[in-house]
Amino acid sequence: MSDVEVSGVSKRYxxxxxxxxxxxxxxxxxxxxxxxxxxCGKTTTLRLIAGFAxxxxxxxxxxxKPVDDLPPWRRNLGVVFQNYxxxxxxxxxxxxxxxxxRRKVSRSETASRVAEAIxxxxxxxxxxxxPRQLSGGQQQRVALARALVVRPDVLLLDEPLSNLxxxxxxEMRFELKRIQRETGxxxxxxxxxxxxxxxLSDQIVVMNLGTVAGAAPPKAIWEQxxxxxxxDFLGVENLFPGxxxxxxxxxxxxxxxxxxxxxxxxxxxxxxxxxxxDRAVVLGIRSEEIAVRRSDxxxxxxxxxxxxxxxxxxxxxxxxxxxxxxxxxxLPAPLIATAQxxxxxxxxxxxxxxxxxxxxxxxxxxxxxxxxxQ
Amino acid sequence: MADFFLRSGRGLVxxxxxxxxxxxxxxxxxxxxxxxxxxxxxxxxxxxWSVRWYLSAFESEWVWxxxxxxxxxxxxxxxxxxxxxxxxxxxxxxxxxxxxGAFEYAVLSPLIIPGxxxxxxLLNVSVLIETxxxxxxxxxIGHTMVTTPFTLRxxxxxxxxxxxxxxxxxxxxxxxxWSAFWLIVFPLIxxxxxxxxxxxxxxxxxxxxxxxxxxxxxxxxxxxxxxSHIEYLPDPTPAAVSSLMIxxxxxxxxxxxxxxxxxxxxxR
Numbered sequence: 001m002s003d004v005e006v007s008g009v010s011k012r013y014x015x016x017x018x019x020x021x022x023x024x025x026x027x028x029x030x031x032x033x034x035x036x037x038x039x040c041g042k043t044t045t046l047r048l049i050a051g052f053a054x055x056x057x058x059x060x061x062x063x064x065k066p067v068d069d070l071p072p073w074r075r076n077l078g079v080v081f082q083n084y085x086x087x088x089x090x091x092x093x094x095x096x097x098x099x100x101x102r103r104k105v106s107r108s109e110t111a112s113r114v115a116e117a118i119x120x121x122x123x124x125x126x127x128x129x130x131p132r133q134l135s136g137g138q139q140q141r142v143a144l145a146r147a148l149v150v151r152p153d154v155l156l157l158d159e160p161l162s163n164l165x166x167x168x169x170x171e172m173r174f175e176l177k178r179i180q181r182e183t184g185x186x187x188x189x190x191x192x193x194x195x196x197x198x199x200l201s202d203q204i205v206v207m208n209l210g211t212v213a214g215a216a217p218p219k220a221i222w223e224q225x226x227x228x229x230x231x232d233f234l235g236v237e238n239l240f241p242g243x244x245x246x247x248x249x250x251x252x253x254x255x256x257x258x259x260x261x262x263x264x265x266x267x268x269x270x271x272x273x274x275x276x277x278d279r280a281v282v283l284g285i286r287s288e289e290i291a292v293r294r295s296d297x298x299x300x301x302x303x304x305x306x307x308x309x310x311x312x313x314x315x316x317x318x319x320x321x322x323x324x325x326x327x328x329x330x331l332p333a334p335l336i337a338t339a340q341x342x343x344x345x346x347x348x349x350x351x352x353x354x355x356x357x358x359x360x361x362x363x364x365x366x367x368x369x370x371x372x373x374q
Numbered sequence: 375m376a377d378f379f380l381r382s383g384r385g386l387v388x389x390x391x392x393x394x395x396x397x398x399x400x401x402x403x404x405x406x407x408x409x410x411x412x413x414x415x416x417x418x419x420x421x422x423w424s425v426r427w428y429l430s431a432f433e434s435e436w437v438w439x440x441x442x443x444x445x446x447x448x449x450x451x452x453x454x455x456x457x458x459x460x461x462x463x464x465x466x467x468x469x470x471x472x473x474x475g476a477f478e479y480a481v482l483s484p485l486i487i488p489g490x491x492x493x494x495x496l497l498n499v500s501v502l503i504e505t506x507x508x509x510x511x512x513x514x515i516g517h518t519m520v521t522t523p524f525t526l527r528x529x530x531x532x533x534x535x536x537x538x539x540x541x542x543x544x545x546x547x548x549x550x551x552w553s554a555f556w557l558i559v560f561p562l563i564x565x566x567x568x569x570x571x572x573x574x575x576x577x578x579x580x581x582x583x584x585x586x587x588x589x590x591x592x593x594x595x596x597x598x599x600x601x602s603h604i605e606y607l608p609d610p611t612p613a614a615v616s617s618l619m620i621x622x623x624x625x626x627x628x629x630x631x632x633x634x635x636x637x638x639x640x641x642r
Contacts, residue, residue, distance in 0.1 A: 050542070050546055051545075052545075052546075071550070072542070072545040072546050073545050073549055077546055079542070079543060079546040081539045081542070081543060082539075083537065087543075087558055089562070098544065098547050098549075098557075099548050103548055146543075146547070150547060150548065156546075
């Protein structure tokens, strides 16, 4: 078991920086996710760790040793590919045994370790089948067994669940977690799915445009994302630019004006890391933290801070709740809110945004286009 | 309407089959039949039957010497064409580089340029570098040039099915670049190699146009020698030799069909 230190790693393809000064550490035995949209550099980062591409700057250390001069076959890693990359003309047994044979492991030990690995990943007795005779989920397990049988220092997984259907994906998520816990192998997992990242990881590294936008354990990154970009990627539906007003009020809140003062929201004063007046921020709140009820048309001052009247623009029923788009005067975009109650389109509703639920987020630098990455 | 197209489609197939019979099968039947003639000149239908021209073919020194020339040239040029084809296909399948399109056209160009032009050009070059008397060498070079596009094409299309991640998976499991190629990529492109090699071999063994330019006196191929015999001598020995070549080619394809299957000739 080894830790992985990625420090200041950059990779350019022609004139484009695919990865630019990326740094993070995956502690030994931990599960780290690289999370981001396609093209954010997460797969490139994984490929640099695996040694499939040479980095242009920085250093990768595995177990404290720099590996940049080692070819992939000397790094002792296990890699699971998005398309599984099983050798099509080899049986399951030969696929799993491939790495052991390269390592000149004896015939009898190979047989027992392959059986052990196939057992670990929960495959039934399919050793003599060919990959094309297996289901997607079974192929996935073979790929895992093949990567784990060599007892790698690090397990690298490149979107391994994205080719599975929803039900199987949920099942394999549990399986991955169990296998990682049982083997204790340091794992780095590339995904664009925030749910996968949240459920599996000890640490989530959110990437954007080839750089690290934030890195934290799932709970921390869920409760207080570092920036508006991270919050957006972790499913904070409502994000508005705002400016922090001066000084805390008596009720322990800070007034933040939204959209150049068209609306004012009160945010729990312990939330802003610094109360600097006039600071530009992004306000974020999740849809399920907004309370929705029918508006009686009366003055909303008695409802405390952050009570907004609005009109239902559209709603979608998602089974466990109803998701509303509500137009509120003073806000630049409709608020997304969830409720159990049903309101028709056009209904007047009153929304309540608890001051403690609103996050103050660091605005991101203006989105860089690809030309800025040159 | 659809019915009309279906019916006219069937009619078209029938017409095509007839053309195929008349233009491809009929000449072969005529050649085979007249090779068994008992007369001393070629004629169809033969006045009587005998195998004397086959015996004559087996006894002729020119048949054997040029046959072995053809075999050597076909084997050597096919081997080189396969090696070059694998190398070029790998470059084209794995790398994006400036001038890739031009490279592709350059390698495939002998498929487009007429054989007469290629033969004449090669003859000029061999005179220029004073190798015009090294007939065997010239023939091997010429045939390799013209057959490499065939091997490249078929290896390339079979390589497209072998994802780069297969090689990377093998490398991550401890296989060096070289052994990843041999253990993983090579088995996947064998059908493409076999198909390309068969086409290259058949082309080389049967070629007349390019070989006619490059054959020196002591290094003539069987088809070239056959042609000049047919031109100057009326005896039916060439018919017997041609019939043997047809049978050998058919046997060859039958062998392929029984071992790797003719599917190797289909693009993926």
